[in-house]
Amino acid sequence: MPIVRNVSRAVSQLLQSSGCGCGISIVPVRCIGISPRQVASDASFHSVSFSESDHPRVLITGGLGQLGVGLAKLLRKRFGKNNVILSDIRKPADNVFYSGPFIYSDILDYKNLREIVVNNRITWLFHYSALLSAVGEANVPLARAVNITGLHNVLDIAAEHNLRLFVPSTIGAFGPTSPRDPTPDLCIQRPRTIYGVSKVHAELMGEVRTCFVFFHWCFGRISLYYHYRYGLDFRCLRYPGIISADSQPGGGTTDYAVQIFHDAIKTGKFECNLKPDTRLPMMYIDDCLKATLEVMEAPAEALSMRTYNISAMSFTPEELAQEVQKHVPELQVTYNVDAVRQAIADSWPMNFDDSNARRDWGWKHDYDLPELVSTMFSFLGSDSRIAQAN
Numbered sequence: 438m439p440i441v442r443n444v445s446r447a448v449s450q451l452l453q454s455s456g457c458g459c460g461i462s463i464v465p466v467r468c469i470g471i472s473p474r475q476v477a478s479d480a481s482f483h484s485v486s487f488s489e490s491d492h493p494r495v496l497i498t499g500g501l502g503q504l505g506v507g508l509a510k511l512l513r514k515r516f517g518k519n520n521v522i523l524s525d526i527r528k529p530a531d532n533v534f535y536s537g538p539f540i541y542s543d544i545l546d547y548k549n550l551r552e553i554v555v556n557n558r559i560t561w562l563f564h565y566s567a568l569l570s571a572v573g574e575a576n577v578p579l580a581r582a583v584n585i586t587g588l589h590n591v592l593d594i595a596a597e598h599n600l601r602l603f604v605p606s607t608i609g610a611f612g613p614t615s616p617r618d619p620t621p622d623l624c625i626q627r628p629r630t631i632y633g634v635s636k637v638h639a640e641l642m643g644e645v646r647t648c649f650v651f652f653h654w655c656f657g658r659i660s661l662y663y664h665y666r667y668g669l670d671f672r673c674l675r676y677p678g679i680i681s682a683d684s685q686p687g688g689g690t691t692d693y694a695v696q697i698f699h700d701a702i703k704t705g706k707f708e709c710n711l712k713p714d715t716r717l718p719m720m721y722i723d724d725c726l727k728a729t730l731e732v733m734e735a736p737a738e739a740l741s742m743r744t745y746n747i748s749a750m751s752f753t754p755e756e757l758a759q760e761v762q763k764h765v766p767e768l769q770v771t772y773n774v775d776a777v778r779q780a781i782a783d784s785w786p787m788n789f790d791d792s793n794a795r796r797d798w799g800w801k802h803d804y805d806l807p808e809l810v811s812t813m814f815s816f817l818g819s820d821s822r823i824a825q826a827n
């Protein structure tokens with residue numbers, strides 16, 4: 438096993454150079470172990486650039502939610518329709534089913550997920566399955582299973598098959614004791630929802646699982662070494678609340694910011710379940726998906742971290758309503774606060790500091806609040822209504 442010997446040699450060299458004299462233990466990994474056995478010792482670990490015939494083979498889990506179909510569309514444009522497989526446990530609508538490969542996959546079924554990855558020669562995995570903040574609080578055992586056990590399955594399979602893995606995190610990974618205005622990448626994270634707890638767990642597991650050798654005293658340095666040299670290529674963005682026109686949100690605290698558009702057009706009345714002055718970071722879906730592709734394509738050496746905040750705008754329901762009223766002046770907004778969602782929102786960041794993403798891999802958003810609102814209305818086809826209003 439020359440590669441294993443090389444690993445051992447590299448480890449002992451590192452240990453000597455670090456001078457920490459720390460103990461070693463093996464991180465248990467399900468099945469056949471991870472990348473060191475599968476990677477040539479002279480392999481290049483710089484970011485891969487793909488030729489026409491050498492695109493990544495992509496699997497998206499939980500792909501029928503608010504974000505997955507849009508992500509598939511973007512990735513198919515870039516890598517070819519048949520190189521991007523959407524999966525979920527729900528039945529796809531006709532237009533989704535006929536737009537490219539779709540497969541049933543329950544992330545709690547480890548063997549089935551592994552079979553899909555193997556049979557389809559998957560190289561990149563976008564792990565979107567989750568229960569969001571509000572539905573998670575309503576069903577904690579299910580949220581724990583999907584968001585934590587499901588993630589473990591995905592991590593094991595990704596490590597075993599050398600996948601590049603994207604797992605989204607969220608503003609919900611912070612809590613009331615985090616600095617909220619602005620919230621930096623690295624700060625105290627003590628969320629008070631099962632959703633937030635599971636996302637902090639995902640952030641940490643993704644980084645920790647990148648190494649197969651665990652050093653008690655110099656963990657950070659060694660894990661980074663193994664990450665680049667042999668390990669799982671884990672990438673994670675903390676998304677703000679995402680606003681989209683052609684897909685419905687799946688039960689989160691920020692859902693009001695999508696619903697207001699539909700109600701403005703349909704009834705001209707909107708009942709908001711958060712207080713008018715609740716400030717939260719938000720983003721238009723195109724920016725979110727653009728960032729996701731960009732961080733996956735970023736050269737590994739550009740990434741000084743593996744989990745980044747990304748940000749675009751931040752507003753309150755009152756501010757959003759005012760902007761919406763520029764398009765639908767007759768919109769009436771009332772407030773009927775949902776105590777669970779309000780408590781969650783009050784513990785989340787008000788503004789997100791994404792300076793590391795901007796510096797490391799050139800993240801830049803395109804949509805601020807006015808562009809977001811006019812884009813939503815042009816997408817939802819409210820032109821006639823706006824004309825009437827004017």
Ligand SMILES: NC(=O)C1=CN([C@@H]2O[C@H](COP(=O)(O)OP(=O)(O)OC[C@H]3O[C@@H](n4cnc5c(N)ncnc54)[C@H](O)[C@@H]3O)[C@@H](O)[C@H]2O)C=CC1
Nearest residue numbers: 499501502503504543544565566567605607676678679687
């Ligand atoms: N939409 C947003 O505002 C934000 C989303 N995110 C993250 O982005 C990811 C995607 O979010 P959305 O599309 O909005 O979520 P969503 O709730 O709309 O969709 C999640 C999907 O996961 C699927 N799912 C549930 N259990 C499953 C299982 N056992 N196996 C396979 N699939 C299962 C559901 O059927 C659903 O289609 C999630 O991880 C979420 O935490 C993070 C921050 C903001």
Ligand SMILES: CC(=O)[C@H](N)C(=O)O
Nearest residue numbers: 569570607689690691
């Ligand atoms: C911000 C999120 O993660 C999501 N939209 C939610 O509100 O739960």
